[in-house]
Amino acid sequence: xxxxxxxxxxxxxxxxxxxxxxxxxxxxxxxxxxxxxxxxxxxxxxxxxxxxxxxxxxxxxxxxxxxxxxxxxxxxxxxxxxxxxxxxxxxxxxxxxxxxxxxxxxxxxxxxxxxxxxxxxxxxxxxxxxxxxxxxxxxxxxxxxxxxxxxxxxxxxxxxxxxxxxxxxxxxxxxxxxxxxxxxxxxxxxxxxxxxxxxxx
Numbered sequence: 001x002x003x004x005x006x007x008x009x010x011x012x013x014x015x016x017x018x019x020x021x022x023x024x025x026x027x028x029x030x031x032x033x034x035x036x037x038x039x040x041x042x043x044x045x046x047x048x049x050x051x052x053x054x055x056x057x058x059x060x061x062x063x064x065x066x067x068x069x070x071x072x073x074x075x076x077x078x079x080x081x082x083x084x085x086x087x088x089x090x091x092x093x094x095x096x097x098x099x100x101x102x103x104x105x106x107x108x109x110x111x112x113x114x115x116x117x118x119x120x121x122x123x124x125x126x127x128x129x130x131x132x133x134x135x136x137x138x139x140x141x142x143x144x145x146x147x148x149x150x151x152x153x154x155x156x157x158x159x160x161x162x163x164x165x166x167x168x169x170x171x172x173x174x175x176x177x178x179x180x181x182x183x184x185x186x187x188x189x190x191x192x193x194x195x196x197x198x199x200x201x
Contacts, residue, residue, distance in 0.1 A: 059104035075116065078139040086147035092157070093143055095193035096164070099186065103187035105135050117142025157201055161187045 060068075071096060072079075079097070083090035100118040101107035113120050114132035119141055126131050129141035144166050153159035153171065163171045166183045177184060191201040 009172055014184060016017065029142050039051040059107045060102035063102055068098065068102060072098070075103060075105075075135050075139065077134050079143075082140050082143040086143050088147055088150065088200060090141060091199045092190075093139075095137075095148065095197055096161075097141070098193050099189045101161070105138070106133055113143075116137075117146075119145070161190055 002146055012019070031159050036180055063071075075097070076090075079093050080090050083093045097103055100113075101116050107116070107118065108114050109118055111120070114124070115138035116135055117138050117163060119127075119129060119132050119138060121132075124141055127141035127144045129137045132138050132141075147158060149160040149163040149168060150157070151167055153163060157169055158177060161182055162177045165186045166178050166180055168179045170183075172179075176185065194201055
């Protein structure tokens with residue numbers, strides 16, 4: 001294992017436990033460590049204990065706009081591809097990812113949502129995502145799920161975002177946006193980011 005890989009393992013192993021996730025590491029032929037949350041990826045993957053990643057909110061700390069734009073640029077190919085496939089505005093998806101994770105592919109929330117679009121493990125399975133830390137899979141799964149929420153709530157962006165954050169059941173039980181401060185703030189942040197990117201909520 002390279003010194004870089006060893007340092008990453010040690011860092012991941014000792015991060016404070018704000019959320020729980022089993023992470024496995026494999027060092028590729030080029031020496032670049034690859035991480036996954038999947039248990040059965042083969043004998044070459046090393047378990048890097050159960051550890052707490054920063055929440056998505058913490059993933060944004062210290063980022064300038066130019067740094068965030070660079071992170072986004074690395075993933076916009078997949079965003080454009082899957083947004084076009086599901087006929088969703090790519091800038092809306094970009095806004096969602098910005099609010100969810102600041103384009104941190106390894107972000108894990110306190111409740112266990114993972115990756116760029118912060119998929120819960122059950123949601124990831126529902127949309128066929130095997131590795132939530134793989135950007136392509138995560139974006140595909142997240143856009144697929146958000147498109148389903150749009151269909152479920154007749155194209156209403158506000159309700160679709162509420163469902164993406166709090167679950168469709170909560171939206172249906174409350175007959176609209178649930179009275180959760182986190183969900184209401186989430187919708188506002190996504191729309192603010194969407195406007196900044198030129199969208200019209």
